[in-house]
Amino acid sequence: MEPIPVAILGATGAVGQRFVQLLDHHPWFKVTTLCASDRSVGKTYVEGCRWLLDSPMPEWARDMILQPTVLEAVNEPIVFSALPAEVAQDLEPALAEKGCVVCSNASAHRMDEDIPLLLPEVNAEHVELIHQQRQRRGWRGAIVTNPNCTSTGMTIVLKALDQVFGVKRAIAVSLQALSGAGYPGVASLDIVDNVIPFIRGEEEKVSLEPRKMLGTLKNGHIEYHPLTISAQTNRVAVLDGHMVCLNVECETRPSPEEAIQVLEAFALPDWLANLPSSPRPPIMVRRENDRPQPRLDRMIGRGMSTIVGRVRADEVLDLKMVVLSHNTIRGAAGASIYNAELIVQKGLLP
Ligand SMILES: NC(=O)C1=CN([C@@H]2O[C@H](COP(=O)(O)OP(=O)(O)OC[C@H]3O[C@@H](n4cnc5c(N)ncnc54)[C@H](OP(=O)(O)O)[C@@H]3O)[C@@H](O)[C@H]2O)C=CC1
Numbered sequence: 001m002e003p004i005p006v007a008i009l010g011a012t013g014a015v016g017q018r019f020v021q022l023l024d025h026h027p028w029f030k031v032t033t034l035c036a037s038d039r040s041v042g043k044t045y046v047e048g049c050r051w052l053l054d055s056p057m058p059e060w061a062r063d064m065i066l067q068p069t070v071l072e073a074v075n076e077p078i079v080f081s082a083l084p085a086e087v088a089q090d091l092e093p094a095l096a097e098k099g100c101v102v103c104s105n106a107s108a109h110r111m112d113e114d115i116p117l118l119l120p121e122v123n124a125e126h127v128e129l130i131h132q133q134r135q136r137r138g139w140r141g142a143i144v145t146n147p148n149c150t151s152t153g154m155t156i157v158l159k160a161l162d163q164v165f166g167v168k169r170a171i172a173v174s175l176q177a178l179s180g181a182g183y184p185g186v187a188s189l190d191i192v193d194n195v196i197p198f199i200r201g202e203e204e205k206v207s208l209e210p211r212k213m214l215g216t217l218k219n220g221h222i223e224y225h226p227l228t229i230s231a232q233t234n235r236v237a238v239l240d241g242h243m244v245c246l247n248v249e250c251e252t253r254p255s256p257e258e259a260i261q262v263l264e265a266f267a268l269p270d271w272l273a274n275l276p277s278s279p280r281p282p283i284m285v286r287r288e289n290d291r292p293q294p295r296l297d298r299m300i301g302r303g304m305s306t307i308v309g310r311v312r313a314d315e316v317l318d319l320k321m322v323v324l325s326h327n328t329i330r331g332a333a334g335a336s337i338y339n340a341e342l343i344v345q346k347g348l349l350p
């Protein structure tokens with residue numbers, strides 16, 4: 001098929017750069033517009049972007065001129081948004097009204113009733129909410145969001161366990177990478193030799209977003225999962241990869257070995273598993289007693305897999321384990337691209 005033109009908003013940031021990297025040689029999508037703030041507009045991408053990734057900036061991106069982040073600059077059928085939430089708030093609905101399908105990382109519209117908070121491994125059927133948006137709001141396009149990067153890996157694990165054992169309560173303690181705070185992010189004098197036990201708004205998102213994703217779509221409306229989550233979130237001196245120490249209580253108490261078998265057997269239907277960005281495998285269980293580790297394991301499945309280790313019986317709830325997910329790939333740009341592939345596959349582009 002002809003490549004589908006796509007735009008990237010916030011193209012110079014930590015997540016925007018991942019979009020540029022992951023869309024290089026993408027089999028379906030071709031980047032035709034890069035947008036940034038007024039600070040960068042008019043510069044070439046190579047001038048306006050402090051490239052932080054360990055592969056070279058793609059040749060096609062280097063000389064593209066950064067466009068203003070305004071409605072008139074964007075005419076592509078698919079728009080990837082890596083905007084600050086306050087900028088996304090009004091612009092994303094305006095783009096959806098104009099006819100663009102916006103695949104967004106920003107938190108601004110994640111919890112809106114008719115907007116899917118989509119993780120294909122967990123709730124691919126929620127994409128049908130696009131029809132509600134079009135009916136209720138009169139949009140030709142749509143907004144589809146991906147979750148907070150800490151919510152991402154743990155929700156995939158909770159889904160696998162919920163399908164078999166039912167999940168009732170969870171305690172999540174995160175160790176979050178620096179790239180999660182964007183660029184330049186946290187000052188080195190704050191984080192070297194240190195852990196910061198506060199990330200604004202994060203605990204609220206990690207407690208609530210999984211309940212929407214694990215919820216049931218009934219009559220065009222999502223009934224949230226009754227699961228209760230207690231979250232504590234911390235910033236640590238890791239570059240990429242968010243780790244979550246997760247304790248889970250189930251309806252039916254599994255042994256650690258039963259839980260491992262369920263996690264290893266977690267599979268996607270063929271139509272999802274065959275999308276270009278689908279994680280292969282969706283979940284990998286490490287049985288060594290000192291894994292997963294961010295530096296060693298975050299790129300498993302090209303950064304799209306969820307890695308689980310240290311699955312043990314818990315003295316307070318039923319199970320405890322450690323979950324690792326690449327925050328700017330599975331938790332951000334890779335997530336949006338995977339969602340866009342799902343939308344194309346379902347024939348939901350206008
Ligand atoms: N980093 C992560 O792991 C995750 C991030 N997110 C979300 O993704 C979004 C982007 O995050 P991240 O890449 O980390 O942030 P960065 O701060 O690294 O990048 C922000 C980007 O937005 C642009 N921008 C800033 N202000 C404006 C403005 N007023 N108008 C237009 N563009 C603007 C910047 O352009 P310029 O360079 O010109 O200033 C830059 O391209 C945020 O909503 C964040 O919450 C979600 C999940 C994970």
Ligand SMILES: N[C@@H](CC(=O)OP(=O)(O)O)C(=O)O
Pocket residue numbers: 105106107147148149150176177179180181199202205327
């Ligand atoms: N808050 C996350 C990254 C992020 O921006 O998430 P959100 O889009 O949910 O605010 C982190 O610090 O790692």
